[in-house]
Amino acid sequence: MEAIYADTKYRDVPVEEKQRLFDQVKSDMRWEETLYGCYECGICVAACPSARFYDFSPRVYAQIMAREDIHAFYELLNDSMWDCSQCFSCTRCPRQNNPGGIITIMREVAVNNGLESAKAALTAYSRIIYKIMSTGTQVAPDMLQPDFFPDWGPDVTAVSENLDIWRRMVPPETLHTTELAWDVAEKTRVELFLIWKLTGNLEMIESLDEGIFMILEEVMEELLEEHGYDIDDIDSVI
Amino acid sequence: MSDLANCVLPGDLKYHIDFNVWLRDQGDGTFQLGMTDIAQTLAGSVIHCRPKKAGKTIKAGKSIATVESGKWVGPVKAPFHCEIVSRNEEVESDATVLNRSPYSKGWIVCIRPTEEAGDYQSELLSADAALEGFRAYMAKHDLAECSHCDGFEE
Numbered sequence: 001m002e003a004i005y006a007d008t009k010y011r012d013v014p015v016e017e018k019q020r021l022f023d024q025v026k027s028d029m030r031w032e033e034t035l036y037g038c039y040e041c042g043i044c045v046a047a048c049p050s051a052r053f054y055d056f057s058p059r060v061y062a063q064i065m066a067r068e069d070i071h072a073f074y075e076l077l078n079d080s081m082w083d084c085s086q087c088f089s090c091t092r093c094p095r096q097n098n099p100g101g102i103i104t105i106m107r108e109v110a111v112n113n114g115l116e117s118a119k120a121a122l123t124a125y126s127r128i129i130y131k132i133m134s135t136g137t138q139v140a141p142d143m144l145q146p147d148f149f150p151d152w153g154p155d156v157t158a159v160s161e162n163l164d165i166w167r168r169m170v171p172p173e174t175l176h177t178t179e180l181a182w183d184v185a186e187k188t189r190v191e192l193f194l195i196w197k198l199t200g201n202l203e204m205i206e207s208l209d210e211g212i213f214m215i216l217e218e219v220m221e222e223l224l225e226e227h228g229y230d231i232d233d234i235d236s237v238i
Numbered sequence: 239m240s241d242l243a244n245c246v247l248p249g250d251l252k253y254h255i256d257f258n259v260w261l262r263d264q265g266d267g268t269f270q271l272g273m274t275d276i277a278q279t280l281a282g283s284v285i286h287c288r289p290k291k292a293g294k295t296i297k298a299g300k301s302i303a304t305v306e307s308g309k310w311v312g313p314v315k316a317p318f319h320c321e322i323v324s325r326n327e328e329v330e331s332d333a334t335v336l337n338r339s340p341y342s343k344g345w346i347v348c349i350r351p352t353e354e355a356g357d358y359q360s361e362l363l364s365a366d367a368a369l370e371g372f373r374a375y376m377a378k379h380d381l382a383e384c385s386h387c388d389g390f391e392e
Contacts, residue, residue, distance in 0.1 A: 144308075
């Protein structure tokens with residue numbers, strides 16, 4: 001089957017590889033609840049913020065996946081999929097399709113398979129991965145830097161320069177933090193590290209970004225060792 | 239200033255292209271190590287730098303310090319098997335020095351090659367020899383040119 005885009009840049013990728021990844025998406029337990037059939041009303045596109053600013057259309061996902069066009073699927077998997085903001089505005093579909101949900105599954109397949117597009121998309125957010133995996137909190141107040149959040153306008157400079165004072169104005173003491181969204185108990189971090197290690201998440205990160213993996217493994221190893229766990233023999237925990 | 243897209247590569251330093259670090263031979267068997275102008279540009283405003291403790295031995299290619307900017311984190315990798323002789327306290331207390339003065343006040347650690355380092359000099363390049371390699375590195379990372387904050391010191 002020809003791709004919808006005749007000049008597809010992935011024409012050299014073997015069909016078997018495209019099919020393998022497509023099958024992974026369709027075998028996901030959430031798949032059955034994401035797509036019921038699309039009559040191209042365009043409500044999802046009208047509601048989609050990404051469609052306003054990028055060459056992106058949630059309707060294409062419903063269409064291509066229903067058509068099982070694995071060539072076009074592979075293009076979406078490597079390119080426009082990363083333009084979705086995962087806001088799920090598209091779920092106002094009158095047929096209860098969930099293009100954002102399709103993309104959630106596709107992104108997980110891209111990450112699990114260490115696709116280049118996943119690596120490229122995540123590079124700029126490596127600290128967010130690092131934060132959530134090392135502390136369980138995704139957003140740190142000190143991320144508010146002028147060069148990373150120019151959309152905050154001139155206020156972001158003043159906020160970033162006096163962050164400690166701003167944070168101490170927040171009533172709960174657990175929020176008097178700048179490097180973390182809130183204070184995280186050591187016990188929580190130990191449990192988190194065991195989960196990442198035992199579920200294979202840490203290894204998945206290794207295939208995506210060797211640098212973050214290196215840092216995370218060191219942080220985890222140190223804390224787990226303090227609590228009597230050997231990171232190289234972690235299966236014995238079970 | 240080199241002729242590499244607004245990037246500074248001082249001529250008296252050695253460079254490791256893949257790890258994007260520079261080394262300054264101290265003449266006593268030790269080297270100061272830091273991030274290049276290209277590395278600080280790619281990182282953006284650095285908010286934390288955590289070098290490892292003096293006395294630690296680090297294998298080649300392993301993390302010698304962790305650097306964090308707004309949304310990015312990455313290791314500073316050891317270019318050869320080495321022992322950390324000292325670390326720069328200033329970068330720990332104010333990591334923006336890595337942006338302001340990457341080649342002087344922004345040195346991160348001082349290291350000494352260990353026996354396992356072998357022929358470590360072969361991995362290091364002069365500024366002139368590193369030029370093409372860094373050009374390719376920048377192209378790979380979609381970096382058109384280096385950018386410098388206010389008060390940048392060459």
